[in-house]
Amino acid sequence: MKLVSLVGSLSLDSRTAKAQNVAAEAARKAGAEVEVWNLRERPLPIYDPENKVPNENVAAFIKAMDEADGFLIGSPEYHNGPTGALKNALDFVGYNQFNGKPVGLVAAAGGAVATNTLTQLATILRSLHGYVIPQTGSVTYSDNFNADGTFENPKLQERFEKIGTDVVALAKHLRG
Known part of the structure; x- marks a missing residue:
């Protein structure tokens, strides 16, 4: 079973990526292979439906998304929504990649909670028929995070681990 962990943050010391890694590690422990696609490290060009020029990153991204049985998707909250980089990446894929597959969502806020980003991502992914x-x-x-990448707060650690294990459990169930 394969998951793609799509990190929509472009920050060097990304809290989104750190939190998402907790979920990804739990998914690995639950038996999934997890490919991390970090948009800072593997950027995609601006989506243009008329541009048919081959791009190595775009082809690899679409292939990874095609092969995934489930997804972990994360974004920092910018102006009460997901990053443009993440939305742009999602424009390269669609229903064919997400239909009937589980998706776990992670967000980071500069304030109290990234509720708007999580809600907007859920709406986007549901429109693509993802679970x-x-x-x-x-x-x-x-x-805060410990040096080993885990949360200092054990309740947060548990919450983000559950995201990873729930995506794996649902993917296994849906695959039969």
Whole structure:
């Protein structure tokens, strides 16, 4: 079983990526192979439906998304929504990649909670017929990480691990 963890943050020291890695590690422990697609490290050009020029990253991205049995998708909250980089990446894929597959959502906020980003991502992914799991995770500016990448707060650690394990469990169930 394969999951793609799509990181929509472009920050060097991304709280979104750190939180998403907690979910990804839990998914690995639950038996999934997880490919991390970090848009900072593997950027995509601006989506243009008329541009037919081959792009190595776009082809690899679409292939990874095609092969995935489920997804972990994360974004920091910018102006009460997901990043443009993440939305742009999602424009390259669609129904063919997400139909009937589980999706776990992660967000990071500069304030209390990234509710708007999580809600907007859920709407986008549901429109693509993905199964957005009920458990979501939001990291605030005051949430801290240990040197090993785990959360200092054990309740947050548990919450983000559950996102990863729930995506794996649902993917296994849907595959029969």
